[in-house]
Amino acid sequence: MKNWLTLEPDRVKLMNKHYTPGRAGNKIECVVVHHNAGVLTIDQIWDVWQTRQASAHYQVQSDGVIGQLVWDADTAWHAANQYTNQRSIGIEVSNSAGASQDWPITDTAICEAGRLIAAVCLHYNLGRPVSGDNVRYHREFYGTSCPYHLAPGGKYNAALMAEAQRFYDELKAKKNGTPAPQPKEEITVSEADRIIRHITDYISGFVGPIGSDTKDVRQQLTGGRDAGDYRGWPQLGKDSQGRNLTVVDAIAALRVELAEFRAEFDKHVEEN
Structure with missing residues (x-):
């Protein structure tokens, strides 16, 4: 033409x-x-x-x-x-x-x-x-x-x-007299798969550890469900069976010790 x-x-x-x-x-x-x-x-x-x-x-x-x-x-x-x-x-x-x-x-x-x-x-x-x-x-x-x-x-x-x-x-x-519209970039199937894998890897790599850490904190603090799967922390000492105490275990042990100390203290005051 x-x-x-x-x-x-x-x-x-x-x-x-x-x-x-x-x-x-x-x-x-x-x-x-x-x-x-x-x-x-x-x-x-x-x-x-x-x-x-x-x-x-x-x-x-x-x-x-x-x-x-x-x-x-x-x-x-x-x-x-x-x-x-x-x-x-x-x-x-x-x-x-x-x-x-x-x-x-x-x-x-x-x-x-x-x-x-x-x-x-x-x-x-x-x-x-x-x-x-x-x-x-x-x-x-x-x-x-x-x-x-x-x-x-x-x-x-x-x-x-x-x-x-x-x-x-x-x-x-x-x-x-205006610029011609640019064609939209087409995403091929292989490119779409790559993008999906990238997003999936990001979610797994970033959100996964956060979720895992949150679960760890929950279990250590509350002693909630699946508590048997958590071995506690060596810094808190061990229980009678030689297992590391969780935060909950350590606080409970400390409470017992404080109660025993208070009983001994009260007895000492009465005797003197």
Whole structure:
């Protein structure tokens, strides 16, 4: 495309029949996507439409070159529905091989088609490209599989719409003179696993010891549940069975000793 903002195509090869001048006063409301069901250049699709009562506004070749065959202001015969034809822009995309290879399309053609969708949506104020809203598909209006892999559920639809939306944002920013939005960084599964492991290790390494210390303090001070799992502290001495006393044990022993000392003291006072 020579100029995306003005919709100036790489080539212009206008149809001399099988289209309708004007749009009967209707405004453009959407884009309708097609595939050629053939490997066709701009010239070749023009030739096909000379003998077939059909046409579209744009043809996207496999090498990404975009040709205009019907002016946007006129009605192309592409959706087999006059109402839709008068309110839409038809975009044809060439395949890179035939039915024996299941009608593939090059990455270049998918990319350029997506950008053309974006440019049309921006130029005619249709809003950001949305599949099923301002981006429609031939099969919605006629008994056909067209645009096949480019339609929702097809293997090319996600790439087509992703590029259409990305490029729309870029073009809109360029038109408004603002910085283009940066794509969000995607986190891969392996990166997500690494982050989860890091958080888990942090919790285990930081919170784990704190929880363990808290439990130790609780047991040493209160002699609570699982007290048998704690051997006390050697600084506090040992009990009759040779085990280290806990803080609770030491205080209890001290209380006994103080009681014995008080009894001896009181007896001594009485005797004297």
